[in-house]
Amino acid sequence: VKDIRWGILAPGHIAYKFAAAMSAVGNSRVESVASRDPERARAFAAKFSVPRISEDYEALAADPDIDAVYIASPNACHRDHAVLCLEAGKAVLCEKPLAVTADEAETMAASARSRGVFLMEGLWTRTLPAVLSAARAVRQGEIGSLLRLEADYSFDFPVPGGHRLIEPSLGGGALLDAGVYLLHLARLFAGVPPKEVHAVSSSAPTGVDLQTLIHLEYDSGLLAQLSCGIRVDGRRDLRLIGDRGVLEIAAPLIAAETALIRNDRGERRIDEPHRKNGFEYEIEEANRCIRRGLGESPLVPLDESLEVLRLLTGIGAAGF
Ligand SMILES: NC(=O)c1ccc[n+]([C@@H]2O[C@H](COP(=O)([O-])OP(=O)(O)OC[C@H]3O[C@@H](n4cnc5c(N)ncnc54)[C@H](OP(=O)(O)O)[C@@H]3O)[C@@H](O)[C@H]2O)c1
DSSP states (O other), X not given: OOOEXXXXXXXXXXXXXXXXXXXXXXXXXXXXXXXXXXXXXXXXXXXXXXXXXXXXXXHHHHOTTOOXXXXXXXXXXXXXXXXXXXXXXXEEEEESSSOSSHHHHHHHHXXXXXXXXXXXXXXXXXXXXXXXXXXXXXXXXXXXXEEEEEEEEEOBOOOOTTOTTTOGGGTOSHIIIIXXXXXXXXXXXXXXXXXXXXXXXXXXXXXXXXXXXXXXXXXXXXXXXXXXXXXXXXXXXXXXXXXXXXEEEOSSGGGOOEEEEEETTEEEEEEOOOSSSSHHHHHHHHHHHHHHTOSSOSSSOHHHHHHHHHHHHHHTTXXX
């Protein structure tokens, strides 16, 4: 089997995690890296033994010896960087959130679909074995009919001025950075979109939301209570209550390696430790889809990424 040759666009904080995970994935490698600053690309390439660096993002997109690009730039750059690569025929794994508005995400999806090129949001939590096992258990009725979902992803990050997390022009804010995980997990466990959404936020002086509380209501009667924040130390866990039992995923929810199911038959623990740092599963999923010629991933369907962005846009993400 030929290696899938990855290019990394924007070697920032999270790209280091991606490159570290690549060592745990077979039949694929990081072939080149592109930065706005060639020195940063060189340092990254040296650390991970990446054989080449690209002159800039455009050169990476145009490189005929690259099969797929991992986009790790700030949220507000995702659309332009993804479209640049998709138009050049590259498969794209784009960091979460797919974009900062539903309109931007639609543009990306249309670009990929019109060319039959692969596009996936890097919502790595939806590819983790523990999360997939937990979702299977729920689908198989281990906790009965779903009544309530409670989930939090709030952290207290001492954000320096201008940091992408609080900078509106870079797509900052709790909803776009943290809330996106919760809406995806709600989609995964509920299996359908909500019929009603209510939210309240408090904002930073820059205008982005510092924290948001979201209530979702489903046709089935399921209610979800989600909270996200970037300057609030929350529980970062999940609890799903059914009429026959409870599923719990402990902190740190987004990197889950375990889940606990309690029902009338007792307790069952799901234990699925990462082989590396957890990013290996999203890379494997993208590789599997690209090899099969799929346009999108069944684990992180493009339509669900669009649906989540519609909800985020409706709540007011990118609009504070
Ligand atoms: N999956 C996860 O667990 C996870 C965790 C954290 C972040 N993320 C996502 O990953 C993406 C990057 O986050 P990060 O924490 O890695 O950010 P970061 O450390 O700031 O890195 C972002 C990189 O983007 C490039 N860039 C391009 N245009 C830029 C601009 N106008 N301003 C600033 N940087 C620009 C820079 O690289 P060059 O200048 O070198 O090209 C920079 O190093 C975001 O979409 C975020 O939501 C995901």
